[in-house]
Amino acid sequence: MLNWGIEYINAITPLGLDIAQTYRSTATGLQRFSETYSYYSEADDHLDAQREPQVVSAITWLDPDNSPQEKFAVLLPELLQRWVLDCSIQAVDLTQTTIVWVLPEVLAFSPALFEGAWRKSGMPLYAAMHVLHGNCGMIQALLLAQDQEASPNQRMLIIGFECFLDPVRLAGLDQAWRLKTSRNPAGFVPSEAISLIALGSKGSAWAAAAQAHETDSFDSEHNSSGIALAQVICQCLPNEDTTIWCDLNGETYRFHEWGTAWARIGLEWPHAFQEIHHPFDGLGNCGAASGGILIGLALESIKNNGDAHCVVFTGSDNGKRTAIRLEKGALSCLPPPMSIS
DSSP states (O other): OBOOEEEEEEEEBTTBSSHHHHHHHHHTTOOOEEEEOSSOEEOTTSSSEEOOOEEEEOOTTSOTTSOHHHHHHHHHHHHHHHHHHHHTOOGGGGTTEEEEEEEOTTOOOOHHHHHHHHHHTTOOOOSEEEEEESTTHHHHHHHHHHTSOBOTTOEEEEEEEEEOOOHHHHHHHHHTTOBOOSSOTTSBOBBEEEEEEEEETTSBOOSEEEEEEOSSOTTSSSOOOSHHHHHHHHHHOOSSOEEEEEOOOSOHHHHHHHHHHHHHHHHHOOSOEEEEEOTHHHHOBOGGGHHHHHHHHHHHHHHHHOOSEEEEEEEOTTSEEEEEEEEGGGGGGSOOOOOOO
16 A cells, blocks of 8 residues: 655745745744735724724735735746656646645635646646645645555645735734734734645655644634644654644734643643744744645754654634644655756
């Protein structure tokens, strides 16, 4: 029986044209925030509309007036072409490819948009397509692959895309007190990004992965119990100290959940976290692209710092919690350094 493994991973983010550049930027604490006036926020006295700029983390070379769907159609071919070039992929190699799209929960993407953006990259039509949503979607896709047998000629592409930078979406998030503003310092900075994980029978397997559901999700009247998050992390922890990479984004709910989960983990796991990285402080909230970005950053950390392993965890608004452990053997899936001419 052949198992799926990670053959390639890469991402395009506001801080990098690839995952290596993104890692170097986050390691130095770089931020590339800008302001937009694309919506009105409500004044403190609730009587007058007050125009307040929203801090965002944007990919600077994209047209800011484009819709999320238009940005997707630009970013997807760019990332796919890098994968094809880096791995010397031939069209004949893609006849048995399964695509898993991981997308924002609130944006509408038609099948025609997927196929149009795919064909724009010069790719033959994929054999099968699945759609998942939210921050946990990419690790969920890895868990689905974990339960399936791979054949020598099969490939699975997991592609996560996020774009919070839509006027209507920003307005809704602001009204729900989700965004970081002068009125709500405990919110998140909205961002946009795309990431890709290519799986095949010759790829490097991850050491462990897990998922669970938090009953007190973001929309619940209660704070998170931290039980689901502690559960998935504990299932992925090694028997020694390790480093954590996670999608904490500045929101009080997520940090409270992490604090509660940390206390629960301490009751079962006698070791320590060497470091806890939450790169979305500088990147902004990367949403549905989070899994691929965090896995790539964790592997870059192993490569650059000599860590034996890293654990990544993510959490979606709907209560899904996922975690995965990566070890040195997976470093072969990192892309070669980009050559800038």
